[in-house]
Amino acid sequence: MSFEEAARQYIESHQAGWKNEVHAAQWPSTLKAYVYPVFGQLAVADVDVGLVLKALQPIWNEKPETASRVRGRIEKVLDWSKARGYRQGENPARWKGHLDHLLPRRSKVKTVKHHPALPYQEIGGFMSSLRDMEGISPRALEFAILTATRTGETVGARWPEIDMEGKMWVIPAERMKAGREHRVPLSDRAVEILRSLVSDKDSDYVFIGDKKGKPLSNMSLLMTLRRMKRTDLTTHGFRSTFRDWCAEMTAYPNELCEMALAHTVSDKVEAAYRRGDMLEKRRRLMRDWAKFCGAVTKSADVVPLRERANA
Structure with missing residues (x-):
């Protein structure tokens, strides 16, 4: 099973519990934009830390909040895939004790952009x-x-x-x-x-x-x-x-x-x-x-x- 197919099945099985319409729409759109071009067609069993970093690093400093959400979505899809027997081993998208040693914390790179406001x-x-x-x-x-x-x-x-x-x-x-x-x-x-x-x-x-x-x-x-x-x-x-x-x-x-x-x-x-x-x-x-x-x-x-x- 490809990562993209695994993600599609994960979304189908969970979207009924997502009350926020924006959240539900962002799941497929962010994966399509940042993940599928990198390893969407690869077997979900073959996704490793190198591929995860290849997807995240281009946006980690430029769009830290989006990148953090994408990382979490990759992690959930891979956990689902392991539970369904489509892959084995540790989750390469896990943050604590893993990617936190390879990428800077979001708080370190996040720049607060204030919405232009009328005095x-x-x-x-x-x-x-x-x-x-x-x-x-x-x-x-x-x-x-x-x-x-x-x-x-x-x-x-x-x-x-x-x-x-x-x-x-x-x-x-x-x-x-x-x-x-x-x-x-x-x-x-x-x-x-x-x-x-x-x-x-x-x-x-x-x-x-x-x-x-x-x-x-x-x-x-x-x-x-x-x-x-x-x-x-x-x-x-x-x-x-x-x-x-x-x-x-x-x-x-x-x-x-x-x-x-x-x-x-x-x-x-x-x-x-x-x-x-x-x-x-x-x-x-x-x-x-x-x-x-x-x-x-x-x-x-x-x-x-x-x-x-x-x-």
């Missing part, structure tokens, strides 16, 4: 220009900024997730990066955007794209930025704008702001003791954010919000 002092003017634009994409971008959510979470929003009366948007776990349900309190302006949209009886999606029954594409928000001649920005960067505003302009605690962004808590002790999601405090936070986004100010005129987080 929070300029958000009022930007949002004013955005509100003047017509179409679904500008409304989706404005909604994403007001809710501090990711592009995929916004364009994938469905009406059953929205509680208009309670001003709440509940994003199910399978659509969240961390795999946990996320409740998003909606500001008055966010609700106003939703009320302005026309629902489609053939689709549950909130932001409907050009294809019948389908949502907007992930690229649609980026294209809106291009129409605004803001190629210096990314949609994801507005989450950084929100986070900078939280830190510089409010007294809300760090953990509250991180929770609003649905970030995973890295401190295991803190995560163990945190049971709620600070919903009511986050509701005030998102109300203040919407208020700030709706005010056009000059940089020198920005006045910090003095509302205490526990008010």
Whole structure:
């Protein structure tokens, strides 16, 4: 059996358990891009450390995160192959006690690339220009900024997730990066955007794209930025704008702001003791954010919000 065939069978037998659609799509695409050209057609029993390194080394320093995931996928396919009797011996893609002696750790080569973000002092003017634009994409971008959510979470929003009366948007776990349900309190302006949209009886999606029954594409928000001649920005960067505003302009605690962004808590002790999601405090936070986004100010005129987080 070739490595490519083994990988195909591994994916078929495991993809039903993968809730994240992006994760499921990345498995075959990354193997096709980086592994199959090197040893995809070779017998899975013949894959050795030399071949694994030949596939990984070209991208290890340039794309460390991708390379690390590719290594893990090779390792899983080879473990599956051994369990099915298609190969024997140690796994040449194993990291601990093996490849960690041959390749630098990802943390040593990883360069953090920050998404271009709009300075929070300029958000009022930007949002004013955005509100003047017509179409679904500008409304989706404005909604994403007001809710501090990711592009995929916004364009994938469905009406059953929205509680208009309670001003709440509940994003199910399978659509969240961390795999946990996320409740998003909606500001008055966010609700106003939703009320302005026309629902489609053939689709549950909130932001409907050009294809019948389908949502907007992930690229649609980026294209809106291009129409605004803001190629210096990314949609994801507005989450950084929100986070900078939280830190510089409010007294809300760090953990509250991180929770609003649905970030995973890295401190295991803190995560163990945190049971709620600070919903009511986050509701005030998102109300203040919407208020700030709706005010056009000059940089020198920005006045910090003095509302205490526990008010």
